[in-house]
Amino acid sequence: MGKKMHIQMQVNGKAEEFLAEPRELLIYTLRERLNITGPHIGCETSHCGACTVTLNGKSVKACTVFVAQADGAEITTIEGLGTPDALHPLQTAFKEHHGLQCGYCTPGMITRATKLLEENPNPTEEEIRFGMAGNICRCTGYQNIVKSIKAAAAEMNAAKEAAE
Amino acid sequence: MSIKGGVHQDLIHDSAAKHVSGRAEYTDDILEPVGTLHAYLGFSTVAHGRITSIDLSAVRAAPGVVEVITADDLPGENDVSANGMHDEPLFATDEVLFWGQPLFAVVAETRDAARRAAALAEVSYDTLPHATDIAASRAAGAPLVTPPLTLKRGAVKPAMAAAPHRIKGQMEIGGQDHFYLEGQLSLAIPGEDEDVRIFCSTQHPTEVQHVVAHALGVPAHSVTVTVRRMGGGFGGKETQMNAFAVIAAVAAKRLNRPVKLRLDRDDDMSSTGKRHDFLAEYEVGFDDEGRILAVDGDFFARCGFCSDLSGPVTDRALFHADNAYFYPDVELRSHPLMTHTVSNTAFRGFGGPQGLIVAERIVEEIAYHLGRDALEVRRANFYGPGRDLTPYHQQVTDNIMAEVVDELVATSNYAARRQAVLDWNAKGGIIRKGIALTPVKFGISFTATWFNQAGALVHVYSDGSIQVNHGGTEMGQGLHTKVAQVVAEAFQVDIDRVKITATTTDKVPNTSATAASSGTDLNGMAALNACEAIKARLAAWAADKAGLPAEAVVFGTEGVSVGDKVTDWAKFIGAAYMDRVQLSATGFYKTPEIHWNRDTGQGRPFYYFAYGASVSEVSVDTLTGEYRVERTDILHDVGKSLNPAIDLGQVEGAFVQGMGWLTTEELWWDDKGRLRTHAPSTYKIPVASDIPREFNVKLASWSENREPTIKRSKAVGEPPFMLAVSVLEALNMAVASLDGYANCPKLDTPATPERVLMACEALRSAPAPAKVLEIGE
Numbered sequence: 001m002g003k004k005m006h007i008q009m010q011v012n013g014k015a016e017e018f019l020a021e022p023r024e025l026l027i028y029t030l031r032e033r034l035n036i037t038g039p040h041i042g043c044e045t046s047h048c049g050a051c052t053v054t055l056n057g058k059s060v061k062a063c064t065v066f067v068a069q070a071d072g073a074e075i076t077t078i079e080g081l082g083t084p085d086a087l088h089p090l091q092t093a094f095k096e097h098h099g100l101q102c103g104y105c106t107p108g109m110i111t112r113a114t115k116l117l118e119e120n121p122n123p124t125e126e127e128i129r130f131g132m133a134g135n136i137c138r139c140t141g142y143q144n145i146v147k148s149i150k151a152a153a154a155e156m157n158a159a160k161e162a163a164e
Numbered sequence: 165m166s167i168k169g170g171v172h173q174d175l176i177h178d179s180a181a182k183h184v185s186g187r188a189e190y191t192d193d194i195l196e197p198v199g200t201l202h203a204y205l206g207f208s209t210v211a212h213g214r215i216t217s218i219d220l221s222a223v224r225a226a227p228g229v230v231e232v233i234t235a236d237d238l239p240g241e242n243d244v245s246a247n248g249m250h251d252e253p254l255f256a257t258d259e260v261l262f263w264g265q266p267l268f269a270v271v272a273e274t275r276d277a278a279r280r281a282a283a284l285a286e287v288s289y290d291t292l293p294h295a296t297d298i299a300a301s302r303a304a305g306a307p308l309v310t311p312p313l314t315l316k317r318g319a320v321k322p323a324m325a326a327a328p329h330r331i332k333g334q335m336e337i338g339g340q341d342h343f344y345l346e347g348q349l350s351l352a353i354p355g356e357d358e359d360v361r362i363f364c365s366t367q368h369p370t371e372v373q374h375v376v377a378h379a380l381g382v383p384a385h386s387v388t389v390t391v392r393r394m395g396g397g398f399g400g401k402e403t404q405m406n407a408f409a410v411i412a413a414v415a416a417k418r419l420n421r422p423v424k425l426r427l428d429r430d431d432d433m434s435s436t437g438k439r440h441d442f443l444a445e446y447e448v449g450f451d452d453e454g455r456i457l458a459v460d461g462d463f464f465a466r467c468g469f470c471s472d473l474s475g476p477v478t479d480r481a482l483f484h485a486d487n488a489y490f491y492p493d494v495e496l497r498s499h500p501l502m503t504h505t506v507s508n509t510a511f512r513g514f515g516g517p518q519g520l521i522v523a524e525r526i527v528e529e530i531a532y533h534l535g536r537d538a539l540e541v542r543r544a545n546f547y548g549p550g551r552d553l554t555p556y557h558q559q560v561t562d563n564i565m566a567e568v569v570d571e572l573v574a575t576s577n578y579a580a581r582r583q584a585v586l587d588w589n590a591k592g593g594i595i596r597k598g599i600a601l602t603p604v605k606f607g608i609s610f611t612a613t614w615f616n617q618a619g620a621l622v623h624v625y626s627d628g629s630i631q632v633n634h635g636g637t638e639m640g641q642g643l644h645t646k647v648a649q650v651v652a653e654a655f656q657v658d659i660d661r662v663k664i665t666a667t668t669t670d671k672v673p674n675t676s677a678t679a680a681s682s683g684t685d686l687n688g689m690a691a692l693n694a695c696e697a698i699k700a701r702l703a704a705w706a707a708d709k710a711g712l713p714a715e716a717v718v719f720g721t722e723g724v725s726v727g728d729k730v731t732d733w734a735k736f737i738g739a740a741y742m743d744r745v746q747l748s749a750t751g752f753y754k755t756p757e758i759h760w761n762r763d764t765g766q767g768r769p770f771y772y773f774a775y776g777a778s779v780s781e782v783s784v785d786t787l788t789g790e791y792r793v794e795r796t797d798i799l800h801d802v803g804k805s806l807n808p809a810i811d812l813g814q815v816e817g818a819f820v821q822g823m824g825w826l827t828t829e830e831l832w833w834d835d836k837g838r839l840r841t842h843a844p845s846t847y848k849i850p851v852a853s854d855i856p857r858e859f860n861v862k863l864a865s866w867s868e869n870r871e872p873t874i875k876r877s878k879a880v881g882e883p884p885f886m887l888a889v890s891v892l893e894a895l896n897m898a899v900a901s902l903d904g905y906a907n908c909p910k911l912d913t914p915a916t917p918e919r920v921l922m923a924c925e926a927l928r929s930a931p932a933p934a935k936v937l938e939i940g941e
Contacts, residue, residue: 037193038186040395042345043429047844050345078186091184095176098813102640103183104345104395110184129852136844138345138396139640140813141820142852143859 007071011036012080022068026060027051029067030077038078038107042136049135052108053077059115059134078107081114089159090114090152099148101139109135113149121160122153167721169652169659171875174809178645178664179393179638190395191349191365192426200351201230203415203425204278206268206285207435208260211296211837212504213289215258215267222284223270228277231419233269238414240381244406246371249310251470252507254379254407260289261469262505263837264434269411271423279428294504296837298443298464307502309467310475315482315555315765318493323458327449331529334446336912337518339466340439340511340825341841343849344639346395348405348436349426352412358386360413365394366405367637368677373669375406376413387413392666397639398821399510402677403472404436433842437509438831440477441466442518444485448526454534454541458493461485461522465515467500468507474500476611477508477515479762483769484519486555488565488605489527489545494555504837510679512821513885516606521826524602524889525910528896532908537582538893539601543569547605557766558607562773562870565603568799569777571864572601576779576797585781589901597794598898599781602890606883607770608681609758615676616755616771618686622651622694623748626741628734630655630662635675636687637667641881642810643683649806650688650874654695656719657733672750681774681879684806686753688874694751705745706736757871772871774878775864776800778819778887780856784898789921791895793823796856798887803869803878815884816861822888824850826913827895895920902927 004019011034018033027044030036030053039062042050046061053062054076082088090110093099100106109132116123116131123131128149129142137145169175182188206223224232235242235255245252256265267287272278295301324330350364358380366372369389377384389409394401408425415423427435442465449458463481467474478498485496527545531538546569547560554560573579578601585597610616620634632651638644644664652659669675676686703717706726710716718725724736731739741747760767778798784791798819802811828848832841841847869876892915899909902924909923 031192035195036186037189040190040346041192041426042347043844045429045843045845048345078184082185084181084185084187087181087184094184095180098176098180098809100177100180100183100640101642101813101817102345102394102396103177103179103188104190104640106183107186126857129855133851133853136343136345136849136851138343138398138821138849139817141816141818141859142850142855143816143861144813146852 005068007067009070009072010074012076020067022066024067025063026065026067026070027062030062036077036079040104040107049108049112050105052112052135054111054115059112078111081110089155090149093148093152093155097148097151098144099140105135105137109137109145116149117153117156121157125150167652167656167658169649171649171653171806172804173649173807175645175649175659175807177642177810178648189392190346191351191363194351194363196424197353197422200422200424201271201273201415201419202275202278203269203271203411203423204275204282205266206270206282207431208256208263208265208267210260210289210291211263212294213260213291215256215260216288216290218267219286220268222286223281226277226281226284228273229270229281230273231271231415233271233415233418237418238379240379244375244379244410245470246375246403246406247471249471252472254410264506266407266435269415271415271419275426294837296503296505296833298441298466298501301501301503302464306499308500309502310471310500312500313479313482313498313762313765315496316494317553317555317557320458320460320493320495323493324447324449324460327457328451329533330447330449331533332447333529333910335444335522335525335910337442337444337521338914339441339508339831340829341433341831341847342398342400342438342511343844344394344396344398344400347427347429347432348408349424350405350409350412351422351424352416353422354416354420358382360387360417362387362389362409362413364389364391364405364409365401366391367397367401367639367679368403369637369667369669370675371403371677372405372409376410379410379414380417388668388670390666390668391637394637394639398512399514399679400436402510402679404509430842434839435506437468437472437507439511439825440474440508440515440518442481444522446522446526448530450530453544454530454536455544456489456491459491459526461496462499463496463519464499464501466503466505466508468503468505470507472507473510474508477510479611480515481519483556483607483611484516485522487520487523488547488603489523490547490551491555496555505833512818513882514680516882517822517886520604520886521889524893528893529908532900532905542603556769558768558770560773564801564867565605565775568775568801568864569601569603572777572779572797572799575799578779581781594785594787596784596786596898596901597781598784598894598896599779600890600893600897601777601779602893604776604883604886606774606886608685608774608879609755609769609771610676610680610682611760611769613758613760616682616686616758617676618690618753619672619675620687620690620694620751621671622691622698622751624698624737626738628661628737632662632664632691633671634687634691635667635672636683637678639678641683641814642807643678643687645810646684646806647688647691650692651695654692654699656721681881681883684877685873685879689753690751692751692874693753694749697749697751698747701745702740705740705743772869772878774801774883776884776887778890780890780894782891782894782898784895784920786902786924789917789924791917791920793856793891795858796890798861799864800884800887801864801867801878802880803867803873804876805863806875806877808863811863811880812861814880818884819887820850820855822885823891826888826892827915830914830916899923899927
């Protein structure tokens with residue numbers, strides 16, 4: 001047993017505080033310690049993206065982030081984007097445009113897409129494809145994922161214009 | 165007015181809202197019961213050898229370890245083979261047959277402790293020579309894991325001898341890892357008596373039930389297997405879950421605590437089966453018009469250390485070695501070779517793609533030889549009236565291949581684009597282009613005829629809500645959505661009233677694997693039959709009460725009408741309950757018409773065929789071998805689609821997965837017999853930036869299954885996987901342009917940039933071209 005470290009973090013707006021070995025991986029902190037099971041375990045080598053979460057405003061693969069690196073961080077997972085009754089526009093778009101099949105990659109895919117649209121609110125199809133290239137989907141062939149993100153971008157831009 | 169969510173409608177996946185919000189529960193998300201322990205495996209570190217000593221004392225002494233389980237600790241047989249061959253030990257005891265073979269299991273308080281402990285085993289081996297690939301296996305005498313098959317019609321030798329042209333060739337076809345995003349895992353919870361309940365990610369709960377019962381030495385009734393959904397399966401969870409479920413169950417019963425086993429991805433890729441690699445050796449005889457006269461073929465498969473599903477997989481390769489083409493005289497032989505690798509298994513297409521791709525290569529070879537557009541050769545050889553008998557003596561009766569191809573030729577603007585590609589290449593630059601149109605004809609049904617059965621259980625509750633259970637499993641393909649649509653349509657109620665529940669062996673017994681694209685065909689029909697049974701009881705009751713004939717009772721969108729009186733569904737059901745009508749029924753279905761005699765190689769193994777075609781255009785950098793798929797157009801036949809949106813998703817996903825198989829996904833074993841591409845870091849799976857830049861996918865809207873399948877639809881899971889062959893043959897053409905299309909470059913698969921570059925170099929160093937491709941009209 002290694003020495004434990006005092007960790008504080010905000011997860012989906014909620015303050016969390018606990019003792020953990022610094023080498024604990026963030027994906028286990030989320031899934032096993034905090035019972036936040038939306039981010040999934042896929043490859044455990046940061047290639048598949050099923051565990052993607054937002055950490056201090058950046059997309060990260062939670063399977064290769066130590067909990068010590070996340071001390072004091074603000075973390076958003078798929079659970080923090082919306083609930084089944086009040087979905088984020090990206091969640092609605094993935095649902096309505098068939099941007100999923102088995103659904104296992106979906107939480108990571110959508111979490112990554114939120115950052116993509118922050119970085120580039122009006123991406124071309126090509127930009128979406130390259131911007132999402134760190135997340136593997138084995139089912140859909142990506143076509144409907146790209147469509148979903150395009151649709152969400154249009155929706156979010158229209159809402160922003162209406163608000164201005 | 166129509167109901168919401170009936171058949172032939174675009175409907176979102178039944179779990180979509182949960183998927184997008186992270187609330188869909190996978191097996192790994194199930195809250196672990198108090199006291200759950202974690203198991204892990206110790207793996208062999210030689211590809212072939214005898215175990216001389218095995219010392220597990222350090223494993224037992226490691227922190228957190230509760231128990232170590234070896235073959236001696238198994239209550240039943242040390243065997244997880246599902247086919248009765250008894251050739252698949254759970255743990256290797258004396259002889260190790262592949263690198264990564266499980267030797268023992270360790271159970272600890274945490275998964276981390278179990279993994280660390282498993283690495284502490286001290287095992288010595290007398291290493292023995294190993295054969296990990298097809299060539300080495302043949303050199304070692306070509307041992308077979310299962311009896312081979314021969315398909316034969318006519319007399320191939322004299323037909324070949326008399327043919328005006330003959331070509332002999334060979335093709336190497338790579339394997340493929342499933343890379344289901346959710347890896348293999350199993351949670352076993354012990355119960356009273358001999359009972360154990362297993363939650364796991366499997367396409368075949370009944371088989372897990374049987375294999376676990378066998379290993380525990382208990383009757384099947386003591387084991388219950390439940391799966392709500394999988395994070396992808398693709399065939400990789402048809403038999404491959406068995407061992408992990410057994411270990412969890414054995415440990416759970418032994419320790420009387422819940423036990424969970426989830427493999428690390430690298431171990432998952434190293435120690436579970438994959439798509440079979442093949443080597444095909446073929447000879448084709450043909451006439452001046454490119455019409456095939458005779459085909460003789462040998463199909464060698466890397467099967468791994470045991471039989472698993474290699475028999476039916478290699479059979480299916482032969483069943484599809486004709487693709488859509490009539491071979492007047494033909495002989496095809498399978499060689500399911502034993503190799504010192506993990507046992508290969510089911511993977512979308514199940515050997516079919518490896519057979520089909522050889523038919524396409526044969527056609528390409530003929531086209532290059534005659535200097536024609538391969539499409540002309542394809543058309544000249546399609547099955548048609550009078551030329552409609554397959555190598556397994558089943559008659560092709562629908563013959564819609566040409567219709568599919570004609571439509572795609574028109575909508576993809578094939579002729580003009582091919583001319584443009586030829587013109588581009590004629591300029592002689594570094595970037596070369598290629599375009600190819602390839603068809604798919606795929607036989608639907610399990611070739612193990614008894615597998616073509618399904619059961620369902622439908623409950624109508626007294627409030628009018630409906631619960632459906634059936635033997636199929638949901639792995640993302642939308643099976644549950646389609647079955648719910650069938651049920652909603654049968655009762656003429658909105659789909660919101662219908663709830664599909666987890667697949668579980670204590671609700672519907674003796675199920676078949678959700679495989680062979682058959683999930684909806686079989687389970688949809690079984691569910692419909694259950695609904696019809698309930699409707700018949702309701703109609704008899706209501707008619708009797710009203711003094712009318714049963715035909716006077718109509719289930720309509722407004723409710724149930726009895727004569728001129730219409731009653732709201734929920735009220736109608738409530739009244740039926742009060743009058744003591746049984747509102748629950750089982751349904752059963754077995755596919756009619758099919759039969760197959762493997763000894764004679766004759767029968768009707770397939771109920772029907774699904775068709776499709778694709779055109780792909782590629783650009784190749786001939787100095788680096790790198791390439792890009794510029795555009796793909798697909799027209800695919802799913803009969804009268806139950807849910808076009810879901811079917812389109814299946815077609816797109818299958819195509820991209822097929823493209824991965826043929827282009828970037830390379831399995832590579834080193835000289836010690838270790839798989840070195842055991843993670844997505846080294847094993848390249850297509851990502852969003854790899855798909856065709858323009859991707860036009862359509863369903864053949866005019867198609868309708870001629871057989872009375874569920875609502876005249878057709879299976880969709882596997883057939884579109886093979887549409888990706890157009891990418892391979894387009895790459896082949898781009899390379900061929902380097903010497904004026906005088907030679908077929910015969911790209912093996914996967915056609916990685918490295919292989920493409922080597923093919924370019926081979927042509928560059930070849931003598932100058934003697935002839936130029938004639939362009940067909």
